[in-house]
Amino acid sequence: MKGFFYKKTNLHRFYAFTYKEEIMIDLKFLRENPDVVKQNIKNKFQDEKLKLVDEVIELDAENRKVQLEADNLRANRNSISKKIGALMGQGKKEEAEALKEQVNKDAAHLQELQAKEGELQEEIKKRMMVIPNIIDPSVPIGKDDSENVEVERFGEPFVPDFEIPYHTEIMEKLNGIDLDSARRVAGNGFYYLMGDIARLQSAILSYARDFMINKGFTYCIPPFMIRSDVVTGVMSFSEMEAMMYKIEGEDLYLIGTSEHSMIGKFIDTIIKEENLPQTLTSYSPCFRKEKGAHGIEERGVYRIHQFEKQEMIVVCKPEESKEWFDKLWKNTVELFRSLDIPVRTLECCSGDLADLKVKSIDVEAWSPRQKKYFEVGSCSNLGDAQARRLKIRVAGEKGKYFAHTLNNTVVAPPRMLIAFLENNLNEDGSVNIPEKLRPYMGGMEKIK
Numbered sequence: 467m468k469g470f471f472y473k474k475t476n477l478h479r480f481y482a483f484t485y486k487e488e489i490m491i492d493l494k495f496l497r498e499n500p501d502v503v504k505q506n507i508k509n510k511f512q513d514e515k516l517k518l519v520d521e522v523i524e525l526d527a528e529n530r531k532v533q534l535e536a537d538n539l540r541a542n543r544n545s546i547s548k549k550i551g552a553l554m555g556q557g558k559k560e561e562a563e564a565l566k567e568q569v570n571k572d573a574a575h576l577q578e579l580q581a582k583e584g585e586l587q588e589e590i591k592k593r594m595m596v597i598p599n600i601i602d603p604s605v606p607i608g609k610d611d612s613e614n615v616e617v618e619r620f621g622e623p624f625v626p627d628f629e630i631p632y633h634t635e636i637m638e639k640l641n642g643i644d645l646d647s648a649r650r651v652a653g654n655g656f657y658y659l660m661g662d663i664a665r666l667q668s669a670i671l672s673y674a675r676d677f678m679i680n681k682g683f684t685y686c687i688p689p690f691m692i693r694s695d696v697v698t699g700v701m702s703f704s705e706m707e708a709m710m711y712k713i714e715g716e717d718l719y720l721i722g723t724s725e726h727s728m729i730g731k732f733i734d735t736i737i738k739e740e741n742l743p744q745t746l747t748s749y750s751p752c753f754r755k756e757k758g759a760h761g762i763e764e765r766g767v768y769r770i771h772q773f774e775k776q777e778m779i780v781v782c783k784p785e786e787s788k789e790w791f792d793k794l795w796k797n798t799v800e801l802f803r804s805l806d807i808p809v810r811t812l813e814c815c816s817g818d819l820a821d822l823k824v825k826s827i828d829v830e831a832w833s834p835r836q837k838k839y840f841e842v843g844s845c846s847n848l849g850d851a852q853a854r855r856l857k858i859r860v861a862g863e864k865g866k867y868f869a870h871t872l873n874n875t876v877v878a879p880p881r882m883l884i885a886f887l888e889n890n891l892n893e894d895g896s897v898n899i900p901e902k903l904r905p906y907m908g909g910m911e912k913i914k
Contacts (some may be wrong), residue, residue: 473776488694490599490822493590494521506600509816511609515800518593525593527584536579539572546572573820596703599851600822605825607813614828615815620799623832623839628893630835633884634766637663639895640913643767655771659880660914661738666897667774667879669906670805670886671749674877677801680748683778686748688727691718696730701854702821709754722889724750724777725873732781732858739862742766743782743790747876750775767880776876783860787847787870794874795827795845801876802842804902807889810839824849829875831885902910 496503500519527876546568554629606615631637637643637903642663644649648656659667679685697706697719711720728748737744756769778797780790789803795811814826826846830839850868860864879886890898896914899907 470701490594490854491597492854493526493594494524496594499797502600503597507598509601509605509607510598510819510821511817512598515597519832520596522590522597525586525590530581532551532582536576536583539576539579541574543576561680566856570710571707585720586599595708596821598819599824599849600825601819602814602825602847604813605819606813606815607817609817611818612813613815614812614818616811617619617827619808619810621803621806621832623808623834625834625837626891626893627832628804630888630891630898632766632835633768633887636887636891636895636897637883640668640897642913645766652771654691655769657770657880659765662910663883665746666886666913669884670877670879670882670905671774671776672906673903675747675749677795677804678776678778678876681747681797684748686728686746688724688731688748688750690721690727690750691726692721692730693717693760694719696726696856699733700726700822705726705820711753711755720753721750723752723775723873725779727847728777728779729781729858729871729873730856732869733856735857736861736866737781739783739860742869743780743786745780747776752878766884768785768884770880772839773878773880775878778874778876780872781853781858781869782872783862783872784867787849789826790862790872791825791845791847791887795829798829798843798845798874798876801814802829802831802872802885805886805890805900806898807885809842814844820846822848822851824851831882832889833885833889839902840885842885843878844873845874847872 467525492600496519500523503519504516507513507519515844569597576815602731608614631639634643634645637659641661642659646661648658675685679864694717697710701709704733709722713719727750728746731746732744752773752775753776754771756771778794779795780787782790788835799809799811812822812828812830814828821828824847826842826844829843829845831842832838848871850870852871858869858871887892887897889902892898894914896912898912899910904910
């Protein structure tokens with residue numbers, strides 16, 4: 467049978483979990499609902515993956531047949547072993563030896579079957595790893611981010627009667643950025659933040675940290691590097707190849723967001739139901755292989771290889787994930803509005819969802835310079851996809867089950883700085899400091 471195979475890469479060494487768990491959707495669900503899975507693939511405009519469903523069903527049927535034969539051989543071996551013992555006790559050595567010969571033949575065949583099982587499970591896994599998670603019924607159907615749907619606006623978009631410079635120009639006038647030195651030191655996509663602008667970024671992160679702590683989240687500083695089994699547990703292969711920096715000679719990757727190590731914190735764990743939800747907020751630097759600027763608005767510090775971020779993650783019971791999803795994106799909206807930045811929320815359409823995601827909402831901030839909104843954060847519900855891959859289980863009264871995981875950006879400067887500077891800029895080039903942020907800026911009311 468011609469199947470779907472990834473190009474031979476170092477990703478092949480990641481297939482280390484039990485195949486029934488290292489997937490995005492339940493194999494039993496696919497087996498019983500192939501049309502649902504196929505329609506979901508169509509809804510995500512990934513028709514090239516449709517054949518995988520039939521291939522999985524065929525491979526799974528063959529694998530279960532092999533498993534049954536192997537189980538029968540094992541049962542027969544145990545039965546014969548008892549007979550051999552009885553015959554030897556009765557002095558019937560010849561009969562016992564004949565049965566031993568049969569056991570040896572069965573053992574050789576069992577070894578073949580076990581090898582076949584492993585091969586079939588590997589082929590099933592390769593396909594199941596790229597079949598996308600089932601999206602929520604509320605997700606709008608669309609091919610890409612151009613078909614995302616605006617949900618709600620918060621705050622009144624405002625355009626002042628003076629021209630707003632490009633964000634790096636604002637920073638340069640305030641002696642707050644040095645891109646030339648950064649290019650000499652590290653290349654494009656890096657920066658030196660200086661003086662009050664650097665202080666402003668730290669203040670925003672500190673404010674975001676305390677904001678989330680006051681929401682009841684536990685503050686955490688996670689590892690900034692993670693192993694490959696965590697990488698493949700938290701994201702799809704396509705995301706990984708586009709984002710992650712690998713440490714040469716080691717099984718370590720620089721995180722693209724602290725969500726990676728925060729969800730990874732629960733790998734191979736069984737959480738008592740009474741200890742849910744787990745609500746954590748984390749600070750980290752983030753490292754991403756961005757493909758370069760796409761027009762002027764994505765130069766400067768908009769699309770860069772290194773930035774800092776305050777994140778929030780939740781591990782909860784499946785029936786609570788919808789409620790937590792709404793709580794998470796509302797936290798981001800509230801924080802931005804407290805800093806006098808108008809925002810809107812966008813429902814991500816089916817084609818814009820990464821394969822592990824069930825549902826996602828982007829938070830976009832108003833840019834008075836561009837006279838439009840731009841993305842500053844994203845809130846995602848991943849259902850039990852990450853939990854399946856990372857083996858994050860919950861021990862409840864009725865047995866064990868997979869947890870649901872969610873993540874959301876609190877703030878991610880310096881991109882957030884763009885929105886902050888543009889919305890708080892004065893005609894004379896000074897920048898207002900909103901009241902909530904002043905304690906983190908030494909009482910400063912303006913940067914000038």
